Amino acid sequence: MLLRKNIVFLLIAAAVLSSDLCLAEDNRPMPSDLKFPPISFSPPKPERVALKNGMVLFLLKNDELPVLDINAVVRTGAAYEPDDKIGLAGLTATVMRTGGASSMSGDEVDEKLEFIAGGIDLQCNQTHLMASLSILKKDVDLGLRIYSDILMRPAFEQAKIDLAQKALIEGIRRKNDDPGAIAAREFGKLVYSGHPFGREPAIATVSSIKRDDLLDFHQKYFHPNRIIMSVTGDFQREEIIRKIEAAFKGWEPAREKLPAVKPIEKKFPLSVNYIEKDTTQSVVRMGHLGVKISNPDHFALQLMNDILGGSSFQSRLMQDIRTDRGLAYSVWSHFGAGVFDYDVFAVGVETKASTTAEVIRLVLGHIQKMREEPVSEQDLENAKQFLINSFVFKFASSAQVTNRMALFEFYGIPIDYLDKYLENIRKVTREDIQKAAREYLHPDGIIITVVGDQKKFDAPLSAFGEVRSIPLEKFE
């Protein structure tokens, strides 16, 4: 078991809200005067079980519904693809699911699963693949048989490879339809340029992938000692462990080490990028590299980001650019703490073409202000209260708790991370936030990416630096 301490959350109302509100003219108490009863809650604790073949399970029984959910994290991803086969990891994931296994064809897998309303899904990102099974309790045996067969012995039927390849290529042909998608993609390529995270599949790389590539990729990366599996739902402990062991029987752990993904080079080049698209609203993405979760400053950065442009309507970007000025519907910031390597700091906003430069200037101003002035005690307290009082939602579903355990172990995040989380948030000071802002926000080394029509802009983008034009690929 990972969480050894029996944490009890006492969620007590903190009457810290502003006192300058006028008295109610009706008999409702002011919301800041409400007193709430404390609640105590012991978060559910998954059990960790290591199997002989090296596979690790996290088990959490929850018999509310007659359902079993399994999520396996597998150590592979797009970052491991060779340069000339970009798209291989995603294609492997897709065709493992659709291309059949040793005991049945791809079509049979579909028929059997869909008839019993079961689901198997494989999705991969840069650094892990998630293979999930969701099945009604009565169908656990059949579900596990198909699931394990797919993970261990995928057949990669040629017809299903062709189909997936064509779908991927159609997706590439359509990648320039939506301005938001273009901005997000080009920003990602720029912030991670020179690193595998900054690559994208092209028709040529996808077309060059052959069945042998998929077989090799699977052979190289799918081994039980590289899998951490979370198991949630209505099961009996001994029985489910026995069934999982039996389903994956004969699967040998890998001995060789995985190739390393090269580390991200930390650099902050100022760059202004323009992508022409005939639109009435510009899509702006700006930012640079963030930090790693191992960096203890990320607690201060999380609070800093909440105040700058995090999820809340109270954030500075939202308050200024949307609520006060009416310049955008959506404006947000994200300061990521990467579990594998550096995450990113990013700001996103869409505004009509004629206010494009104005909005970019406002965003830069807020970033600068965060470096120059300490946040107010009230802003910091508000941000802390939200993280502290909403903490209980991190435990709202069993699958959420168990999947998180699996990912924590997978990425080597300390097992007491959440135990110490609230304490780490509470102790952040205004000085910590300003210090972190000065160290980790780089308005002079920021990447600005704009998709839009510069003929309609209020000022040329060259006001922010030398402009590079990125042409959009055209497809027949």
Next chain:
Amino acid sequence: MKSHTLSRAFNSAMIPLLLITFLWPSPAHSFDLEKRVKERTLANGMKVIVMERHTSPTVSIFMRYKVGSVDEVTGNTGIAHFLEHLLFKGTKRLGTKDFEKEKPLLAIIEELGEALDQEELKGAKKDQEKTAQLNARLQEVQKEHKTLVESEVYSRYYQNQGGVGFNAATSNDDTVYMISLPSNKLELWANLESDRMENPVLREFYAERNVILEERRFRVDNSPEGELYEQFIATAFTAHPYQVPIIGWATDIRFLSKKAVEKFLKSYYSPNNAVVAMVGDIDPEKTFRLIENYFGGIPSQQLPPPSSTREPEQKGEKKVEVELEAEPQVLIGYHRPTLPHKDDYVFDVIHGVLSAGRTSRLFKALVQEKEVAVSADTSDAPGARFENLFVFGGTPRYPHTVKEVEDAFYEEIEKLKNEPVSGQELQKVVNQMEAEFIRGLGSNSGMAHRLSYFETVAGDWRYLLNHTQEIRKVTPEDIMRVARKYLVKSNRTVGVLVKKNSNQGAPVEKNADL
């Protein structure tokens, strides 16, 4: 298909939930839902539905008003959605430093804004000098008013107390306000929301109107899918107000007046037009008492009569094209009855047969065998309070054309008319709906959404319970009858996104083989 709902916040945890176009469910056995769900109607007509679920000390609350864009009239389109945004601006006691001082300023702002709109409406003939003066004066008074405003007050109260998923959404049919809270904070909700129902003040009106115009640019004007969908729906409905886009036409939004919005508010935001569903770690009896205390004193009121307009029978195929800088797509819609009409259940089964999963008929025929499309599915649109559309949506795979995708859809429709669906296929659809019902029970917000939705749209949340029973009764003959009755050429509208010829740039990559 696309969400038929507009949310106030862009990054909303609620959005995936609202993407569910077919909200079935229903029970192999009902998991005692009938017993677990308790309901109460207050004397003023407000409906309260409570479901206990004690897996974590949290509660999800969906407050739904039966008013949406379908209740709007020409010239004031977008008003339901705009009002939803404005209801975040506080009340007489919240969101203000001094409401008495605010009042005269609000009146001046309205007067100036109204005068400015009247001038702007003259277009080229407007008095430039007068416009500039009005504008300057408006900016000035707004700035003064701003010093009295406590902005984003709900966000502050809810989030400081740990609320998540704080958002609101407007659809053609309804408007919903949602929040999830630690369950000991339930009184905060009752306190804030009863005040919001009774005493809202529509502050920051003109800045918010500009936010909505940005939202329209974001969702429709610069989104190929959004633009196609808007034109498709506007073409499919000739008379019925379902033709109106939820966000409203741009020129209507631009000149929406405060008076009109306030009138709309008074007409529809009353307790007898509201349903609240709460799911989580709460005690039903205590909850009913709390709600009675806070909402019981709000008077009910006469609601406007529902529109008498019905869509006339369609007499021939309608077509619309939009030319955009994007790859082709197609939508094909057929008019059909809505719930609880018997044929609506038949359409639910047809949807399952045609589009649920990789073994569905459309995926197999269009994507896997003919390889003319990368996706092909069905959905209902745009709402469910009135007769609506059964929609086929397809994304062609180059070099295949929209025409080939259309023809492949029509071939599948002919099969539905002429060949009985097998028992195995029907059973699969029933199994999937039962499992979806069961999985749905595992989410507080999902259940709060469904209970409030069906209570509002179907008139009774028990629609959820009875759905599978009704689905089981559907026969292969019903499917052939319904397909023959509704899925006919003269009853359909075809919307096509055509790629605009662009003169810049040359093709970069070609691969004739793939």
